[in-house]
Amino acid sequence: MKVTIDGQSIEVEPGTTILQAARMIGGELVPPAMCYYSKLKGSGGKCRCCLVEVSKGSEADPRPMPKLMASCVTGCMDGMEVNSKSSPRVEEARKSVTEFLLINHPLDCPVCDQAGECDLQNLSFEHGNPKSRFIEEKRTFEPEDIGPNIQLHMNRCILCQRCVQVADQLTDNRVHGVMDRGDHANISTCISKAIDNEFSGNMIDVCPVGALTDKTFRFKSRVWFNKPYNAHRDCDKCCGKTTVWMFGGEIQRVTGRKDVYHEVEEFICNGCRFDHKNVEDWTIEGPREFEKDSVINQNNYTQKLEKVEIATEKLILEGRDKDHKKISMAEIDYNEKIDGNLIDSKKNG
C-alpha cells in the first residue's frame, strides 16, 4: 500500500496507522503524540494531538475525509494522501488541542521534575500560545501518596491513560486506574493501595507529563544538569538495559532507554530503577546521544571526554587542592557548609 504524507510516499503493510507510517518516514512531518505509545496495546486516540488532514481517502474512494483524523488510530489505505505539518488547518487544530490540554495543567515547570524532558512542554513550545486565555480556576486534587517510589501529581495529569495501560499489560494484578468522570476524572490506586508490582515504575517513563515522577529523584537535580549514560547490569527480572543519569560520579536516576519519540525501548524493573544507584552496580557503556535542540545539550558532550595531559606543573593547571572543594558540588556534604556549621534554614527566614 502506498501512502503519501506531506508529499513523501512510502510503502506500508496493511493495518499500519498513519502515525506509524509517518514515523517510518521520520522528520518534521511526524505528528506529535501525547497518549499513543507504540509499546502499549490499545493506546492512542485520546489526546487528539496527532490530528492530520486526509486530503484523499484512498485510490478507490478519492474523496477527502471531512474532518481531521487522529493519525494514531486511523489506518492507512492504498493511495491515501495526508497533510500533516503542511496543512494550516492541522496546525490550527493542534494549537487548539494544546490550549485545551493546558487548561488544567498547572504552570509549575520550575518545580516539576519532568521539566526538560516533558512532552507537553515540547508540544506547547511548538504549538502553544504564549498567553493563556483561561481565567477560571484550574481543577485541583488533594495530594495522594501512592507508594514509596512513585510520586503522583494529579494536577499535572492530562489523562492520556498510558500508565493505566502499563498497569494493565505489564503487571499482573492492576491496582491503579481512572476514577470518576469528566472534569473529575483522575488516576488513582482505587483504595490508595501502594503500587508494589515489579514493573510499576514504568509508569514514570510512559507518563508524558510530570504527573508520575520518580520519588527517589524528587527535587534532586534538574534534568539538564545530569548526564545520561547507557548502562546495563545482569537482572533476572528485566533486560537490565537502562539509562543512568549522573551528576559527577553519582547516579541520581535510572530510566529506560528512550528513543526519538520518547518511548522506552525496553521496560525495566523496579529493582533496576529504584534500588541500584551505585556506580559499581552498573556497567556503563558510554554517553547517550540526545537531540541537538534538547535542553540536555546545554552540557554537551557527545564524544568521550578524555583529560588532556599537559606537562606543566599541576598547580598551574588545576589550582590548589583546597580550592577544589567548593567548585565541585559532588564533594560537599549538603548538610554542612564549608565552615563546618550546619545550615540553619530558619536563620535566613
Added chain:
Amino acid sequence: MSTTIQNISLSGRKKEVSHKEMSFLESLYLVAIVKGLWITIRHFFRKKVTIHYPEQVRQMSPVYRGQHMLKRDEQGRENCTACGLCALSCPAEAITMKAAERKADEKHLYREEKYAEIYEINMLRCIFCGLCEEACPKDAIYLTTSKVLVPSNYEREDFIFGKDKLVMPLEMAMKNAQLKNAN
C-alpha cells in the same frame, strides 16, 4: 634633480625648521606669556568635568547591574524554587544550587513546595551580565543597584556567596510590603 630618500616627506607634514634670530620684543617673551595665560584663564569659565564627590553623586545608568539578591514576596517568603534556569543561562557557570522539599511547617518561609536549600554564586566567576535575572521565571533573582559589587577578601571561599549573603533581608521585605500597601 635627484631626490634622496632623506628628503622625501613620508608623512607629508615635513617642515623646515628656521634658525632665525629672535627680535627684541620676542626675546622679552611678554606676548607669549600673555597668550599662554589667556588659554589658562579661558578654562576658568568653562563647564567643569569633575564633580564634588561625595557631596555630589553622578546619576547611575538605568541598566547598572550590581550585586545579586534573592527576593522575597510581600509575605516574606522566598521566591526561589531552585528551578536551575539561572544556572543554566549563566555563561560563566557561576551559580550552583541544591533543591529541597518544603516541610509542612515551613510554608511561611518558602513560596513553592520546592526551595533552594543551597544557592551559591561564585563571585570570582560572575561577570554581572544579568542573564540569571532574565531567565528567572519566579522573579526571584535580581541584580541590585548596590555600588559594592564584591567586597575585597583574602580567601577564595569568601567569594562564594551563599544564601546568607544573597537572600533579601526580612526587614527589607517587610518595608517593601508596607510601601506597596501604602500606594
